[in-house]
Amino acid sequence: xxxxxxxxxxxxxxxxxxxxxxxxxxxxxxxxxxxxxxxxxxxxxxxxxxxxxxxxxxxxxxxxxxxxxxxxxxxxxxxxxxxxxxxxxxxxxxxxxxxxxxxxxxxxxxxxxxxxxxxxxxxxxxxxxxxxxxxxxxxxxxxxxxxxxxxxxxxxxxxxxxxxxxxxxxxxxxxxxxxxxxxxxxxxxxxxxxxxxxxxxxxxxxxxxxxxxxxxxxxxxxxxxxxxxxxxxxxxxxxxxxxxxxxxxxxxxxxxxxxxxxxxxxxxxxxxxxxxxxxxxxxxxxxxxxxxxxxxxxxxxxxxxxxxxxxxxxxxxxxxxxxxxxxxxxxxxxxxxxxxxxxxxxxxxxxxxxxxxxxxxxxxxxxxxxxxxx
Amino acid sequence: xxxxxxxxxxxxxxxxxxxxxxxxxxxxxxxxxxxxxxxxxxxxxxxxxxxxxxxxxxxxxxxxxxxxxxxxxxxxxxxxxxxxxxxxxxxxxxxxxxxxxxxxxxxxxxxxxxxxxxxxxxxxxxxxxxxxxxxxxxxxxxxxxxxxxxxxxxxxxxxxxxxxxxxxxxxxxxxxxxxxxxxxxxxxxxxxxxxxxxxxxxxxxxxxxxxxxxxxxxxxxxxxxxxxxxxxxxxxxxxxxxxxxxxxxxxxxxxxxxxxxxxxxxxxxxxxxxxxxxxxxxxxxxxxxxxxxxxxxxxxxxxxxxxxxxxxxxxxxxxxxxxxxxxxxxxxxxxxxxxxxxxxxxxxxxxxxxxxxxxxxxxxxxxxxxxxxxxxxxxxxxxxxxxxxxxxxxxxxxxxxxxxxxxxxxxxxxxxxxxxxxxxxxxxxxxxxxxxxxxxxxxxxxxxxxxxxxxxxxxxxxxxxxxxxxxxxxxxxxxxxxxxxxxxxxxxxxxxxxxxxxxxxxxxxxxxxxxxxxxxx
Numbered sequence: 085x086x087x088x089x090x091x092x093x094x095x096x097x098x099x100x101x102x103x104x105x106x107x108x109x110x111x112x113x114x115x116x117x118x119x120x121x122x123x124x125x126x127x128x129x130x131x132x133x134x135x136x137x138x139x140x141x142x143x144x145x146x147x148x149x150x151x152x153x154x155x156x157x158x159x160x161x162x163x164x165x166x167x168x169x170x171x172x173x174x175x176x177x178x179x180x181x182x183x184x185x186x187x188x189x190x191x192x193x194x195x196x197x198x199x200x201x202x203x204x205x206x207x208x209x210x211x212x213x214x215x216x217x218x219x220x221x222x223x224x225x226x227x228x229x230x231x232x233x234x235x236x237x238x239x240x241x242x243x244x245x246x247x248x249x250x251x252x253x254x255x256x257x258x259x260x261x262x263x264x265x266x267x268x269x270x271x272x273x274x275x276x277x278x279x280x281x282x283x284x285x286x287x288x289x290x291x292x293x294x295x296x297x298x299x300x301x302x303x304x305x306x307x308x309x310x311x312x313x314x315x316x317x318x319x320x321x322x323x324x325x326x327x328x329x330x331x332x333x334x335x336x337x338x339x340x341x342x343x344x345x346x347x348x349x350x351x352x353x354x355x356x357x358x359x360x361x362x363x364x365x366x367x368x369x370x371x372x373x374x375x376x377x378x379x380x381x382x383x384x385x386x387x388x389x390x391x392x393x394x395x396x397x398x399x400x401x402x403x404x405x406x407x408x409x410x411x412x413x414x415x416x417x418x419x420x421x422x423x424x425x426x427x428x429x430x431x432x433x434x435x436x437x438x439x440x441x442x443x444x445x446x447x448x449x450x451x452x453x454x455x456x457x458x
Numbered sequence: 459x460x461x462x463x464x465x466x467x468x469x470x471x472x473x474x475x476x477x478x479x480x481x482x483x484x485x486x487x488x489x490x491x492x493x494x495x496x497x498x499x500x501x502x503x504x505x506x507x508x509x510x511x512x513x514x515x516x517x518x519x520x521x522x523x524x525x526x527x528x529x530x531x532x533x534x535x536x537x538x539x540x541x542x543x544x545x546x547x548x549x550x551x552x553x554x555x556x557x558x559x560x561x562x563x564x565x566x567x568x569x570x571x572x573x574x575x576x577x578x579x580x581x582x583x584x585x586x587x588x589x590x591x592x593x594x595x596x597x598x599x600x601x602x603x604x605x606x607x608x609x610x611x612x613x614x615x616x617x618x619x620x621x622x623x624x625x626x627x628x629x630x631x632x633x634x635x636x637x638x639x640x641x642x643x644x645x646x647x648x649x650x651x652x653x654x655x656x657x658x659x660x661x662x663x664x665x666x667x668x669x670x671x672x673x674x675x676x677x678x679x680x681x682x683x684x685x686x687x688x689x690x691x692x693x694x695x696x697x698x699x700x701x702x703x704x705x706x707x708x709x710x711x712x713x714x715x716x717x718x719x720x721x722x723x724x725x726x727x728x729x730x731x732x733x734x735x736x737x738x739x740x741x742x743x744x745x746x747x748x749x750x751x752x753x754x755x756x757x758x759x760x761x762x763x764x765x766x767x768x769x770x771x772x773x774x775x776x777x778x779x780x781x782x783x784x785x786x787x788x789x790x791x792x793x794x795x796x797x798x799x800x801x802x803x804x805x806x807x808x809x810x811x812x813x814x815x816x817x818x819x820x821x822x823x824x825x826x827x828x829x830x831x832x833x834x835x836x837x838x839x840x841x842x843x844x845x846x847x848x849x850x851x852x853x854x855x856x857x858x859x860x861x862x863x864x865x866x867x868x869x870x871x872x873x874x875x876x877x878x879x880x881x882x883x884x885x886x887x888x889x890x891x892x893x894x895x896x897x898x899x900x901x902x903x904x905x906x907x908x909x910x911x912x913x914x915x916x917x918x919x920x921x922x923x924x925x926x927x928x929x930x931x932x933x934x935x936x937x938x939x940x941x942x943x944x945x946x947x948x949x950x951x952x953x954x955x956x957x958x959x960x961x962x963x964x965x966x967x968x969x970x971x972x973x974x975x976x977x978x979x
Contacts, residue, residue: 099937202907203792214904218911218918225922232921235935356796363910370914 094297095228097305099235103375104286104309106234109241110372111193112282113317114340114365117324119278121333127260127325128267130318132275137314139276140283143433144310147286148303150436151293153443159290159436160386166443173387178431180383184400185424186285187376188407190369191215192417195408197338201362212408215373220401222374223381224393230378231295237367244344244364245316247357251347252323260329261322279317281425285372286310287432291379337414377404471575472599476507476592479599483509486581496520500528505594514587516606523568524591524602570603582660609634615717615739617884620756627717632662632736638719639666639734643726647671650734653684655698659691663698664734666722672729673962679926680731680744695735695742704924709892711885712925714750715740721755729963745926747933747960749945751886752776757948766947773946775880779890782874783820784901784909786867790816792905809864817902819863823871824898826853828891831875850875932960 095103120129154162163172195212203211222230267275289306293299324339327346333339344361354360377400384396391399411417472479480495487493494515497507506528508520574580575598584590587605612634615627628635636650647669655661665684667677683702692698695715703712716722717739722732725743733742743750752772757765789796790805797805812819830849834842854868874894881887893916900908923930933941938959943949957963 093936096937099935102937198907202905206904211904211907214908214911218914221915222918225918229918229921232929232931232935233917235937236917236921236931354796355798356793359793359796359906363906366907366910367914 095231095292095295096297097301099231100289100292100296100302100305101308101312102238103231103234103292104289104306105312106238106241106368106371107285107288107375108283108309108313109238109316109368110190110282110285111197111369113320114193114197114338116279116282116317117321117333117339118336120275120321121325121330121339123271123274123278124267124330125271126263126266126330127322128265128272129275129321129325131267132272133279133314133318133321135272136276136279136283137310137317139280140286140310140314141307143437144286144289144306145303146437146440147433148289148293148306150440150443151289151302152299153440154290154293155299156294158294158382158386160383163439166439175431175435176383176386178427178435180380180387182424182427182431183376183380183383184404185407185420185427187216187219187373187380188404189421189424190373190376191219191404192408192411192420194366194369194373196414196417197341197362200338201341201359209409213405215370216401216405216408219370219374219377220397222370223378224397227378228295230374231292233374234371237371240364241368242316244361245319248344248347248361249319249323251349252327252343254348255346256323256326257329258326260326280429281421282317283310283313284425284428284432287428287436288375288379290432290436291382380404471597472577472580472592474595474597476505476594479592480507480509482577483581483584496525498525498529500593501531507592508589509584509592510589510604511584511587514585514607515589515604519568519604519606520589520602524566524589527566566600566602568602572601573598574601575599585660605633612638618716618718618721618754618882620754620759622759623756624718624720626719628719628734628739628741630737630739632664632734635719635734635739635741636664636666639722639726639732642719642723643668648726651681653681655684655687655692657688657690659693661692662736663692666726666732666734668726668729671727671957671963671965672731673964676745676926676961677731680733684733692735694738695733695740698733698735699742704926708919708923709889710748710920710923710930711883711889712746712923712930713742713744714746714883715742715885717741718755724755724758727957727968729957729961745928745961747925747928748920748930749934751881751883752946754882758951762948762950769946769948772880772882775877776890778877779874779881779887780894780897781909782870782877783824783894784897784912786870787816787820787898787901788905788909791902805864805866808866811861812864813861814863816867817898819867820870820898823857823863823867824874824895827871827875928960933958936960 117129120132123129124132151159157165160172160176163175191212192208194215195208198211199206199208222233286306286309289302293302296302296305320340320343324333324343327343328336328339336342341358341362345356345358347357348355349357380400381393381396384400385391385393388396407420411420476497480497483495484493492512494510494512495507497505500506508524510520574583580590580599580601583601587607589602589604591600591602593600609631610629612626612629614625626638628638640648640650645668649665649667649669651665651667653663653665655663663684665677665680680702684698687698687701689697689701692701699711699713699715700706705712722734722741722743726732730743730745733744735741752769754768757769760768790809794802809816814822826849830845830853833849834845837845850872854872857863858865858868878887878890881890893912896916897909897912900912902908904911917931921929921931921935929936932938933945940956941958941960943956944954944958948954952969955969956966957968959966
């Protein structure tokens with residue numbers, strides 16, 4: 085009962101930018117100011133964020149080039165033509181575990197923060213179970229519907245950021261930012277590493293480019309998506325440091341949520357804004373987790389071609405719940421985060437870029453062959 | 459008859475004998491009391507019979523224009539004219555054909571008549587309210603358009619009343635309804651394509667659209683889906699709506715129904731399709747998106763600023779109707795801290811002595827309200843209002859005095875009810891009522907977290923919905939910025955230069971550039 089060519093339109097480049105931005109803006113930003121403040125002094129973290137942004141932009145540029153070169157083939161099919169099936173299976177398995185881990189990490193983070201800010205008695209297990217079930221429901225619908233959710237949710241998240249910025253400046257103290265340029269370069273580099281972890285996720289363009297109306301504009305979308313996230317990170321970081329000072333930011337677990345806590349509306353008609361802030365933030369975290377789940381499902385469909393989508397989801401959901409429940413405490417949880425980040429750098433950035441080089445070489449060889457045969 | 463076990467042997471064409479034909483019709487219809495058969499001799503001496511159903515025909519027309527005319531005034535006989543026609547056609551087919559056709563009907567001064575030789579057609583026509591004229595020796599039957607039954611006058615729409623705007627509403631008669639639409643759009647490209655639906659009821663439905671504006675793929679899809687309808691009776695437009703909509707398991711309506719001809723005309727001009735159904739004042743407009751539910755035709759009759767503010771108010775009403783009771787539960791059961799301390803104290807003060815937790819209290823009151831609303835619909839109009847007052851004020855007051863619920867709860871329930879009445883579409887308001895209970899359950903299990911999860915689930919459902927292929931959440935997602943001109947806010951009429959892009963109309967411009975320039979000078 086569907087008209088295929090009527091109504092259903094592929095994503096415009098603006099919508100793809102929103103998708104990339106909502107993939108990047110996840111739980112990372114909630115802890116990011118703390119991580120940056122730990123390695124830098126006073127307000128110098130802005131350099132870390134900007135430099136990390138530049139690195140991410142460069143990586144995004146290269147990865148989107150790979151995606152464009154794949155054209156209307158999916159990334160894994162493209163990789164088969166370049167490096168053959170066995171290697172592609174390894175890539176798919178790596179990316180599968182990366183995306184699965186990503187989804188689980190987000191679910192666990194949501195559960196941890198909810199436990200701290202919303203509930204005191206409800207166990208983490210139930211909170212993350214409910215979250216993963218909703219994610220499964222989201223993924224079981226159409227994939228283009230999932231991408232539409234990004235477009236629907238991102239504005240409300242941006243609205244939250246704007247509210248925080250507008251009402252947060254009352255407590256902003258400029259002296260907290262001074263003095264400038266006192267961090268040694270090594271600290272800035274360490275801060276950069278932390279920021280890069282929060283900027284991972286733009287690899288999804290490799291898979292979602294097939295939904296784009298004009299795939300050749302993918303680079304622009306990826307770059308603007310990353311740029312929007314970097315700007316938001318910068319704005320929130322300077323607010324956190326300006327309000328809590330560097331020392332304060334170091335010692336707060338979720339500085340961004342505490343930032344929302346500081347907000348008081350005129351007339352006090354609404355208290356504890358941080359609960360609302362976090363609850364709205366769940367929407368973008370959901371998007372991140374759902375896309376991770378969807379792509380894990382996509383990689384799995386490459387690995388096991390015969391399984392139907394329903395069975396794949398039924399297999400992935402328990403695994404991701406188990407991974408989500410594995411870390412016992414905060415330390416283990418952050419180890420999980422670091423592991424997933426390394427996997428992201430390996431499978432999401434380094435592998436595609438090496439494929440790009442490989443593909444370029446192959447193309448040149450073909451050209452040479454053409455010339456010699458001619 | 460069929461129930462006697464003897465299937466009727468059905469002659470495919472009427473026989474030349476009037477007596478045989480009358481016998482057949484009587485046998486087929488079971489000689490009901492409302493079947494009128496008048497046999498008579500024409501002035502020419504031919505045996506003739508008029509068959510019609512009493513109550514469906516305009517008796518004056520039959521008597522004055524048919525029977526008395528044939529009996530009193532002579533002229534060329536039908537049979538002879540028919541023969542003459544045949545010989546005339548043999549002589550020279552082309553030059554005389556106009557006149558020979560005219561001679562068939564020259565004795566009847568009637569506008570709407572045609573010949574038929576197909577029994578199915580004849581019987582259906584009789585049952586639809588027209589008369590059939592049988593003439594001895596003539597193998598065709600003359601069908602006379604004489605529909606004339608008692609129908610309701612055009613009244614103001616009951617369910618969608620507005621302050622400024624036309625007061626006429628659709629009636630149960632499809633011909634009146636098509637007239638109401640055509641009176642508003644005098645475009646020669648306005649199309650009314652008729653279909654006959656229902657194995658037994660043979661109901662007329664009309665697919666209306668403007669050729670050259672609407673996307674032809676949409677029209678073809680609508681027609682294709684209507685042709686798949688195969689049921690005894692399409693009772694009202696609701697059956698048709700449920701048959702042709704994309705997702706029948708969804709609580710959200712994917713086709714909007716309206717009693718207002720101006721709404722239908724406006725939709726047609728936007729590039730949508732309307733389905734007019736006989737026997738109901740509720741006509742269907744499709745495809746729609748979720749924004750259609752907060753829009754009212756009144757928005758276009760008023761100043762754009764006013765209209766925009768009212769639309770924003772309606773969006774607010776949707777959110778209040780959805781979330782308010784859920785928020786009450788979440789805040790009182792899980793997040794006391796979120797309320798300002800003074801408010802928290804006063805709420806806690808009023809809740810002192812209430813024996814139930816906020817969850818039970820809310821479900822109790824909301825269920826009572828739904829009961830009241832359902833009872834109000836069933837009761838006669840005059841008592842219905844009384845019930846509203848008695849239910850809302852007296853029961854609420856009594857419940858508070860008895861200490862069953864807190865006064866704050868009564869306020870919450872009342873505000874929710876008022877907000878849900880502010881939504882222009884009744885069908886959508888029902889879905890919202892349903893979703894409200896879902897959100898209340900989620901809130902009682904997980905507090906604010908549950909509310910957000912329920913909201914996400916709702917959004918997942920919405921983004922997967924389609925109305926005739928159009929994404930339900932358009933133009934929010936997929937983002938069509940040019941359609942935002944007439945979405946939550948409405949720009950001045952001069953700025954509404956294009957039809958909704960999401961409908962992919964053939965003619966996308968509503969205003970010519972020249973007119974825009976003239977106004978801006």
